[in-house]
Amino acid sequence: MAANYFYDMKYETVVFLFDTLAIIILIILALILCLAHRFKGKLCYAVLIIFITTMCDYIYNICDYMEWRSVALITAPVAYSVNLTVMPFMFFLTHRGFNPKYKLTLSTIIHFIPAIFFAILVVINVKLTPIEELMNFTVARVASFRSLLTGVNFLIILLQLIVYFYLIFSYMRKVKLYIFNNLSRTELLSKIWIPRFVTFIGVLIVVAMIASLFNPLEGFRLFYIINILALIYLLYLELDMAFVVRDERHAQDLITISEYELNSGVTQDQISSSAYDIEQLQKIADNVNDYLITSEAYVNPNLSLRDVSKATGITYNNISRAINLVLNKNFFLLINEMRIEKSKSMLMEKKKLGFTLETIAEQCGFNSQVTYCNVFKRHMGMTTNQWLKLMKPTK
Numbered sequence: 341m342a343a344n345y346f347y348d349m350k351y352e353t354v355v356f357l358f359d360t361l362a363i364i365i366l367i368i369l370a371l372i373l374c375l376a377h378r379f380k381g382k383l384c385y386a387v388l389i390i391f392i393t394t395m396c397d398y399i400y401n402i403c404d405y406m407e408w409r410s411v412a413l414i415t416a417p418v419a420y421s422v423n424l425t426v427m428p429f430m431f432f433l434t435h436r437g438f439n440p441k442y443k444l445t446l447s448t449i450i451h452f453i454p455a456i457f458f459a460i461l462v463v464i465n466v467k468l469t470p471i472e473e474l475m476n477f478t479v480a481r482v483a484s485f486r487s488l489l490t491g492v493n494f495l496i497i498l499l500q501l502i503v504y505f506y507l508i509f510s511y512m513r514k515v516k517l518y519i520f521n522n523l524s525r526t527e528l529l530s531k532i533w534i535p536r537f538v539t540f541i542g543v544l545i546v547v548a549m550i551a552s553l554f555n556p557l558e559g560f561r562l563f564y565i566i567n568i569l570a571l572i573y574l575l576y577l578e579l580d581m582a583f584v585v586r587d588e589r590h591a592q593d594l595i596t597i598s599e600y601e602l603n604s605g606v607t608q609d610q611i612s613s614s615a616y617d618i619e620q621l622q623k624i625a626d627n628v629n630d631y632l633i634t635s636e637a638y639v640n641p642n643l644s645l646r647d648v649s650k651a652t653g654i655t656y657n658n659i660s661r662a663i664n665l666v667l668n669k670n671f672f673l674l675i676n677e678m679r680i681e682k683s684k685s686m687l688m689e690k691k692k693l694g695f696t697l698e699t700i701a702e703q704c705g706f707n708s709q710v711t712y713c714n715v716f717k718r719h720m721g722m723t724t725n726q727w728l729k730l731m732k733p734t735k
Contacts, residue, residue, distance in 0.1 A: 356405045362564040363398050366391060369571040376578060382437045386537060386574060389429045394567045396422040413466055417459035423563065424455035424496055426545075427504040430538045434508050437534040438515050454496050461492065494549060501542055508538055533577040540573050541566075624654055624662035629674075638675040639682070639705040645671045679704040680719045683712070687724060688731065697724065 370391045374384050400419030403412035428451035435442045512535055548562040631652050632638050640647075648671075649656045663671055683704045686695055701712035717723050722730070 356401065359398055359401050359564060362568060363394070365568050366394060366571060369568070369575060373571065373574055373578060382433060382531075382534065383574060383578065385433055385436070386534075387571065389426065389433070390567045390570050393422045393426055394564065397563070416466060417462040420462045420493065421455045421459040424458055424493070424500065425452060426541065427497075427500040428452060428455075430541065431504050431508055434511060434534055434538060437531055438511075454500065458493060458496065494552065497545065497549065501545065505538075505542060508535065533574075537570070537574065537577065541570055544569060618666070621658070621662040621666045624658055625666040627652060627654065628659055628662065629667075632675065632678055636682075638678045639703065641705050641707050643675060643705070675705070676715050677719060679706060679712075680716055683716065684727075687728060690728075 370387050373387045377384050396415070397419045400412060400415045403409075403415055431451065432442075432444065432448075544566040548566055551562050628648060631648065635651070637643055637648065637651065645659060646656055648654075649659055652659070660671070663669065663674055667674060669677075683700050686693075686700045686703065689695065690700070697712065698709040701707075701709045704712065706712035706715065713724060716727075720727055
């Protein structure tokens with residue numbers, strides 16, 4: 341029996357040291373990411389969500405390991421329910437990331453009802469559990485993880501994953517058209533990490549839940565590793581974004597250098613190899629532009645960059661770089677400009693040929709009349725009617 345007790349103590353020491361190491365790594369990663377953004381912005385919010393939810397559980401584990409029973413009982417409700425706040429926070433992060441005007445209201449509390457409900461269940465469970473069990477470390481831990489509360493927590497997390505993934509990606513579908521029509525590549529990458537991060541978190545949670553079916557105690561401990569992986573993924577996204585911004589700035593500098601050399605009478609052989617790369621991108625941009633105009637492929641409302649890549653034989657990445665770096669716009673902005681130009685001649689003949697705005701929108705590649713009118717106003721700075729009135733004297 342003494343051997344078993346010694347084994348239990350040794351095992352708990354190893355687990356505690358593992359938890360401590362995980363928290364140290366989390367603190368380092370969190371500081372790196374937050375300092376990079378000066379503790380501001382959506383990425384810092386994501387870091388804080390991960391860090392705070394992990395720290396609550398770690399504080400409870402410290403209290404248990406140090407045998408601070410009274411403090412452990414106080415922190416238990418928060419420690420066991422805090423994982424139910426992750427998906428609601430991800431939901432708010434997504435909305436805030438794509439809608440700067442989005443604000444939390446009193447109704448926000450509805451999203452945290454499951455966490456509050458579960459915390460109350462833990463309090464009730466503590467009150468009903470005999471004091472002898474609560475004061476015995478190993479019995480209390482095993483009993484708590486094998487109790488009905490563990491099953492309830494598991495089911496709530498599973499339900500949250502289904503509901504919040506649906507809510508988050510339904511919202512993303514609604515704003516998708518606006519995102520691609522209005523954001524540059526850099527702006528897009530500064531926001532597109534959010535749904536990727538949410539998906540990554542969801543996958544990791546599912547893995548931990550599957551593991552907890554086989555071993556509840558160790559399965560739930562995987563959440564420490566999950567949170568470390570989540571911050572590492574955020575760091576990867578941050579570095580990826582930094583390299584994209586660097587490349588775009590570098591490319592812009594090369595364009596300026598190339599223009600200076602040409603204007604200074606420098607011969608073609610004297611142009612640097614880097615400038616030659618920009619010249620190649622310019623040729624790609626011209627080829628893509630010519631293809632879109634001559635084929636009128638842009639009237640296809642479902643046209644994608646990959647479709648253009650297949651039709652021209654130019655790689656997806658080269659087309660994307662050429663449009664973004666040389667033309668200084670994204671793909672959807674380019675084709676919408678072409679659609680608007682085509683629609684102008686149709687607007688001029690609108691009454692003569694009996695066209696409606698809906699017909700014009702459809703024949704120019706827009707999904708709806710509303711989308712067409714919004715894009716036209718954004719591109720021209722006026723409505724279709726205002727533009728027609730302006731053009732009447734020149735007819």
